[in-house]
Amino acid sequence: MTAHYLGVDLGSTTAKVVVLDEGGAIEAAEVVQMGAVSRKGCAQAMTTALDTAGLHRGDVTASIATGYGRRLVEDIDRTFTEITCHGRGAAAMCPGTRLVVDIGGQDSKAIALDDEGIVDNFAMNDRCASGTGRFFEVLARAIECEIDELAGLALQGDKDLEVSSMCATFAETELISMLAQGERREDIAASVHRAVATRTVGLIAQVGRRSPIVMTGGVARNAAAAHFLAEGMQAEVTVPESPQIIGAYGAALLARDGAGRAAVGAGETTTDAREPARSCNTCDLTLTMGGPR
Amino acid sequence: MTAAATDKLNRLAINKAGGKMVADYWEDVFLARERGQKVVWYNGSALNPIFQAAGMAWCHGEAFSARLAAQHLEGPAQLAGSEYGYVGELCSYARTHLGAAVLSQKRSAGSANGPGMVGLPEQEELASRLPTPDVFVNAYAGCSTGQQWDDISFRVFGKDVPIFNVSMPFFWSNHPGEGYMVGEEWERSSHYVADQLRELVPFLESITGKPFDWDAYRQNMAYIKKASELRQEAMKLCRHLPAPATFWDWIGNVAHINFLPANQDLVDFYTAVLAEVKQRVADGVGSVTSERYRVYFDGFMNWNHLGLLSRKFAAHDVAVVAGRYTHHAFWQEPQLIDPEGDVLLGQAQNNLLCPMNHSTKTIEELVLRDCDFYNVDGIVFHSTRTCRAFTNPQRIVAKGAQEKGLATLFFEGDIADASFYKDEVLESRLEAMLEGIDVRRARV
Numbered sequence: 117m118t119a120h121y122l123g124v125d126l127g128s129t130t131a132k133v134v135v136l137d138e139g140g141a142i143e144a145a146e147v148v149q150m151g152a153v154s155r156k157g158c159a160q161a162m163t164t165a166l167d168t169a170g171l172h173r174g175d176v177t178a179s180i181a182t183g184y185g186r187r188l189v190e191d192i193d194r195t196f197t198e199i200t201c202h203g204r205g206a207a208a209m210c211p212g213t214r215l216v217v218d219i220g221g222q223d224s225k226a227i228a229l230d231d232e233g234i235v236d237n238f239a240m241n242d243r244c245a246s247g248t249g250r251f252f253e254v255l256a257r258a259i260e261c262e263i264d265e266l267a268g269l270a271l272q273g274d275k276d277l278e279v280s281s282m283c284a285t286f287a288e289t290e291l292i293s294m295l296a297q298g299e300r301r302e303d304i305a306a307s308v309h310r311a312v313a314t315r316t317v318g319l320i321a322q323v324g325r326r327s328p329i330v331m332t333g334g335v336a337r338n339a340a341a342a343h344f345l346a347e348g349m350q351a352e353v354t355v356p357e358s359p360q361i362i363g364a365y366g367a368a369l370l371a372r373d374g375a376g377r378a379a380v381g382a383g384e385t386t387t388d389a390r391e392p393a394r395s396c397n398t399c400d401l402t403l404t405m406g407g408p409r
Numbered sequence: 410m411t412a413a414a415t416d417k418l419n420r421l422a423i424n425k426a427g428g429k430m431v432a433d434y435w436e437d438v439f440l441a442r443e444r445g446q447k448v449v450w451y452n453g454s455a456l457n458p459i460f461q462a463a464g465m466a467w468c469h470g471e472a473f474s475a476r477l478a479a480q481h482l483e484g485p486a487q488l489a490g491s492e493y494g495y496v497g498e499l500c501s502y503a504r505t506h507l508g509a510a511v512l513s514q515k516r517s518a519g520s521a522n523g524p525g526m527v528g529l530p531e532q533e534e535l536a537s538r539l540p541t542p543d544v545f546v547n548a549y550a551g552c553s554t555g556q557q558w559d560d561i562s563f564r565v566f567g568k569d570v571p572i573f574n575v576s577m578p579f580f581w582s583n584h585p586g587e588g589y590m591v592g593e594e595w596e597r598s599s600h601y602v603a604d605q606l607r608e609l610v611p612f613l614e615s616i617t618g619k620p621f622d623w624d625a626y627r628q629n630m631a632y633i634k635k636a637s638e639l640r641q642e643a644m645k646l647c648r649h650l651p652a653p654a655t656f657w658d659w660i661g662n663v664a665h666i667n668f669l670p671a672n673q674d675l676v677d678f679y680t681a682v683l684a685e686v687k688q689r690v691a692d693g694v695g696s697v698t699s700e701r702y703r704v705y706f707d708g709f710m711n712w713n714h715l716g717l718l719s720r721k722f723a724a725h726d727v728a729v730v731a732g733r734y735t736h737h738a739f740w741q742e743p744q745l746i747d748p749e750g751d752v753l754l755g756q757a758q759n760n761l762l763c764p765m766n767h768s769t770k771t772i773e774e775l776v777l778r779d780c781d782f783y784n785v786d787g788i789v790f791h792s793t794r795t796c797r798a799f800t801n802p803q804r805i806v807a808k809g810a811q812e813k814g815l816a817t818l819f820f821e822g823d824i825a826d827a828s829f830y831k832d833e834v835l836e837s838r839l840e841a842m843l844e845g846i847d848v849r850r851a852r853v
Contacts, residue, residue: 199841
């Protein structure tokens with residue numbers, strides 16, 4: 117019987133599911149936008165991914181859930197934190213990765229990996245959404261555009277306006293004030309992206325600067341976010357082809373490693389991040405400071 | 410956290426009896442005025458053996474704030490402190506205690522039902538029961554807030570209550586040969602503080618109108634020395650696997666060594682603590698029933714969440730085996746006390762050895778030495794939001810720990826303000842740290 121491994125990442129705004137075959141190749145990957153943590157959205161993502169792979173739930177050999185809502189995922193073997201899963205996923209997707217920057221809907225993380233791709237240290241935002249996807253939603257609402265339009269606007273901005281709020285809610289007031297003062301939407305968008313990058317660099321400082329750097333999570337799909345992070349870091353920042361699924365991919369890899377079948381403890385088999393599942397050639401974007409705009 | 414998980418916590422039984430000793434102490438303090446005793450409010454260092462020998466009742470500010478927070482009764486006091494004008498982002502020990510001062514002052518002045526927050530019915534609760542002070546004594550090592558705190562307390566009571574301030578030098582340890590309890594700086598500072606304590610004695614005599622009882626003081630210090638030796642011996646036994654007691658147990662009896670009366674009861678209590686710990690070692694009984702990990706706790710106690718945190722770590726099979734707060738703050742160097750000799754010097758030296766009063770280099774050495782001794786897997790840093798003095802060196806200490814291969818995590822919380830703690834943040838980070846430890850173990 118062929119083995120199949122399921123990884124589920126139930127985040128604050130999206131559910132991501134990855135199915136791997138026995139060799140670790142992705143059979144299916146699904147992302148469902150939920151708006152808020154939802155069992156229904158998660159179940160939908162799981163069903164769709166399994167359908168795409170031509171599988172039933174019973175065909176899954178081992179499964180692992182991660183993300184804020186990981187404890188809500190039903191019929192799963194085990195849970196792991198996003199830290200471990202993003203580290204595992206990024207190290208496999210982009211071999212050699214030493215620093216993972218994961219910016220999701222409501223939190224951001226800097227994950228330092230050792231030379232074997234194992235999590236060495238991590239730091240997370242503490243108490244505000246000002247460096248996360250939620251902040252970009254606030255920006256889009258304030259300057260009246262769609263989320264997908266933000267990157268294009270931000271990359272056209274020239275001015276560096278001060279966005280000082282440490283709170284996404286207060287920041288909205290700040291942005292509206294800028295609009296009232298006649299600032300261009302492009303400049304406001306660029307400034308918000310720069311502010312997010314600055315906070316992310318501060319987070320990275322807590323774990324120590326390393327490279328290569330890989331950016332994961334939903335915000336990594338925003339080319340401007342990656343660009344300003346690269347600018348802030350004065351370093352290359354690589355974005356995998358599907359940055360949103362890296363956590364679920366890492367979870368599925370951990371299931372394949374054997375972590376889904378038994379609790380991992382001293383002396384037991386666990387993560388082997390040394391075996392890359394995919395070539396780094398799949399990364400679709402590598403940005404450097406002053407790179408493409 | 411499941412109900413079954415909470416059963417993994419196996420607290421020291423003796424602490425339950427110890428809880429009554431603490432409750433009795435506070436009841437005694439609340440009735441000090443009825444007994445005609447003079448009352449001293451003090452912050453920072455444990456000067457209580459001196460106050461005891463002076464025949465006074467003593468109220469330790471932080472201890473009262475911690476007690477209110479641990480009993481979830483801090484709300485009225487913190488509101489009163491805020492209403493008086495103390496900033497919510499600053500020391501929550503101070504805010505809580507200042508609120509208690511406001512409530513006590515109002516109750517004493519017979520205006521308990523006045524307007525505003527302090528007119529809330531809750532003021533009738535514990536927060537307002539402190540007897541008003543006859544004198545303030547401030548002896549705060551390594552903290553910039555203590556003197557400002559007492560300055561505000563002084564104003565709450567109409568600038569009528571005298572203050573004695575003991576200046577506590579910070580240990581810079583910048584010169585060769587200087588460090589923890591060694592060097593010229595150590596010697597100079599020790600005598601500087603001992604001299605001030607000598608001056609404190611006639612000041613207290615002027616308050617009480619009675620001669621200071623030096624014999625009683627020497628006896629108090631002998632009790633403290635013995636109690637501390639017993640406590641230290643019991644703490645060190647937690648090196649055993651499984652750990653017979655944890656940081657939470659030492660928190661559970663920290664009040665005793667910190668401010669309860671120095672007497673035979675105190676010695677008897679720690680004798681019983683040591684006996685229970687020894688018995689657990691002999692029986693192979695742990696404070697966490699299925700210890701798989703052991704960590705060090707760096708940071709002030711989060712008093713609002715003592716029960717939650719102790720159960721949380723146990724539920725994850727984590728023995729929090731020691732901590733900077735419990736192991737480096739309370740008479741932890743009893744050998745310095747010489748009841749028959751220069752007894753004030755040993756008092757001064759122990760008072761100076763506050764875990765916030767050392768250079769970052771020394772703190773790192775102390776913490777990492779403990780980590781070695783207790784053979785921990787990692788350090789949990791409680792980033793104590795309103796105590797910058799304790800939080801200040803933590804990132805640097807964490808780097809040193811990481812270089813030694815220890816896992817680290819930070820979570821934000823506070824000493825007495827519950828609102829700064831977010832459970833999901835710690836839960837996720839703790840899980841991530843333990844996953845990392847598992848991976849490292851599997852790799853070895």
